Amino acid sequence: MLSDYRFRGISLSDRRPALQGWVSYDHPSGVYAGALVSTISIYGLDPELSAEAYGGYAYALSPRAALDVTASRYFYPKSSVLGSYDFNDFSFGVSLDRVNARVHYSGDYFGRGDQAVYVEVNAALPLSDGLSLVGHLGELARSGGTTAPPPPRFQADAKIGLVWTVAGFALEFSVVGTDVPSNQCPLPNQSCAPGVVLAVSREF
Secondary structure, three states: OEOOOEEOOEEOOOOOOEOEEEEEEEOOOOEEEEEEEEEEOOOOOOOEEEEEEEEEEEEEOOOOEEEEEEEEEEEOOOEOOOEOOOEEEEEEEEEEOOEEEEEEEEEEEOOOOEEEEEEEEEEEEEEEOOEEEEEEEEEEEEOOOOOOOOOOOEEEEEEEEEEEEEOOEEEEEEEEEEOOOHHHOOOOOOOOOOEEEEEEEEOO
16 A cells, blocks of 8 residues: 555655555566556546556576566556557666666657656665665656647656565655656646655565
8 A cells, every 4th residue: 555656756646545456476487477456546536547567587697686678568547538548668677686777668658659768776775674775766758749738858756765574564654756847747736746655565
């Protein structure tokens, strides 16, 4: 459960709580696949469901480092006015210990005709037993699509937070933000404004 579902810094739940569930499978060969389902709320409407399905391959360079490639498909509720927001995402990642970097590419970002490249770096620093400091930096660059008015060509997002693992649960407190101006935010109600996110999750 999340107090606010943020995707690349922007709230997809109208700055309200969201429920998420996911399944994943990792084969010893390095092949993996999974799916995520989440409630979202766009333009203040009642919560609806979005989903992500993905698959990929990870190759271990050493016990500390790995490379991987992933193909994902994002599914969103279809707008009767603006049509489909669904899009494909292809990414390449490299990880070393608790730091990973990834480059994403989409040829039709959020179904709006934009080509988009997103670069992200994520890190986790153990502070004590069960407590870690986590951070994220991302930068999105896209071409001009069909959206009017057009969104920013470049946008950055960031997150810093603490994750506490106890009794099988992961509790996260983080601050998330993006540099998208409010007058260019693709969603209303301060969806691009910085915010605090509380998350509770558990793996089975």
